[in-house]
Amino acid sequence: MWPEPAWPIGQGPDGSRIVTVAFVSKAAYTWRDGVLAVLVLIALVFDVAFQNAAWRPVAAVFGLGLVLAVLVRRIHPLSAVVFAFGGFAILDVAAYVTGTEPMTLHSGWVVLVLVYSLLRRRAGRDVIVGLAVVALAMTAIVGVDFPGIAETIAGIAIVLLAAALGASVRYRGIAREQLITQAKLQERERLARELHDTVAHHVSAIAIQAQAGLFLARLESLSGATEALETINREAARTLAEMRMMVSALRDVRERSPLTPRHRIADIERLAGDSTTTLRIGVELRGDLTNLPPAVEGALYRVTQESVANAQRHAQHATRVSVEVTGSATDVRLTVSDDGRRVAAATSSHGFGLVGMTERVTLLGGTLTAGPNADRGWSVRAVLPRPDAAA
Structure with missing residues (x-):
């Protein structure tokens, strides 16, 4: 049996009617x-x-x-x-x-x-x-x-059997076509998330540091410009490495290689290394964070990375970004908050970053919320269940 497609048979993902499907031969006859x-x-x-x-x-x-x-x-x-x-x-x-x-x-x-x-x-x-x-x-x-009752009933049954067989094959063909389309859409969404969280993240950091370097160079602050250039060099190297890994994974016909490096909980602490003289990044890991599935650890890292990057881009006059990861027997909670003043445009438009974070967390059965703090700053909170807790 074919698995059920995500939308009604005979319709596309946008609700449009499927008039022709690819499994119908284009030749006049075979x-x-x-x-x-x-x-x-x-x-x-x-x-x-x-x-x-x-x-x-x-x-x-x-x-x-x-x-x-x-x-x-x-x-x-x-x-x-x-x-x-x-x-x-x-x-x-x-x-x-x-x-x-x-x-x-x-x-x-x-x-x-x-x-x-x-x-x-x-x-x-x-x-x-x-x-x-x-x-x-x-x-x-x-x-x-x-010809007689028995022969008549048999003839009608045979014709109906042929009709039912044709309808069944058509249904299975449309269902298979929709499953293929659904798989393609899911793969495109996954690629979009990975590109946004890797390449786009690093390129954005490069752009910010380049602007800062130009500003400092005009002020003849050589130390600040050097720091910006070092950050640009580091982010460019990361971008090239992750791009090479992604291309290698896409070319792997066996589909065994991951698209991007598998990040663990310990990698979140390394994000503190992106601190600057004007914006400090603090990371605190608490509770039971052992024996987490790689998917959960990877999602926590990507949500943290994107939240920190958003704070660097949008939080005006921010001096600190706090990252807290707390593990319990039933779930893992992540909180990323800053003490800056959010730009109006940033509060009204979430872009693709929040969409990607929400998709990652939702796929693992968790929840994600984002919004301004009561006094100032912005917070992102994610809760991911522990699979072993349900067992």
């Missing part, structure tokens, strides 16, 4: 249709050879029409069904009216393939019209040449 057409032709030869002389021309023409219906069943399934069932009904009614023996075609089994193709490749109005034609044709055939 080698399978050629094989079916040859089988119909072989049956037609025997039908014409052993047919009543009066019906031979009709059998030949109608049989060739069935061959054509097989070849176009992928692009014109409704027309193929209408021709086949309508043709058989007209021939049986004509035989009844003229008082002659009904024409027997052993190639008639192909109508089951045509019904399957209709439900496999079409939906909505085409299916309703096609099934209505099938029902009317079978009613006419049974009405003029009743």
Whole structure:
């Protein structure tokens, strides 16, 4: 069984209707249709050879029409069904009216393939019209040449089985297509988060330090400019390393390499090394922080990194950023707060950073809140459950 897609069958992630799907062959016909057409032709030869002389021309023409219906069943399934069932009904009614023996075609089994193709490749109005034609044709055939109750029920059941099989294959195909689309969207979201939290983070730090270096250079403060250049050099090296790792992971066909380095709780303490003379970063780890899953540790690091970067960019006149990570028996709590004055534009627009942090925490079953403190500054709080606590 296919797993359930994240949105209704027949709809895209934005609610739009899926009219065509990629699993439908773009070719007018395939080698399978050629094989079916040859089988119909072989049956037609025997039908014409052993047919009543009066019906031979009709059998030949109608049989060739069935061959054509097989070849176009992928692009014109409704027309193929209408021709086949309508043709058989007209021939049986004509035989009844003229008082002659009904024409027997052993190639008639192909109508089951045509019904399957209709439900496999079409939906909505085409299916309703096609099934209505099938029902009317079978009613006419049974009405003029009743084969018996058992044979009638068996014939109807076989036609319905072919229709149900076609609809089932179509449903599974659409579900599979939607699962592929969903997987692609999730992968794009993951790449967006990783790029934002790695490359964008370091490039932003480079831009800030470059502006500070230019300002200090104009003031002829060589020590401050040197510090800014050292930060730029450090961030550029990190960016190159993480970019190389990401490219290497994307090129790994075995998909065993992580996109970015796996960060642990201990790496959060290293963020204090990004402190400057004007903004101090303090990190405090408390409680039980052992035996945490790598995903939880990585999420805590990325949320801390992004929160500290936001404070560096947006917190005006801030002198300190406090990072507190507290582990308990049931969860891990992270709080990142600064003592600066938040810019109005920053409070009204969260950008992609808060979205990425929320996605990371939510995927692990946690919660994240962000907002201004009561007095001044800004705080980000995340709570991540411990998987072993639920057990």
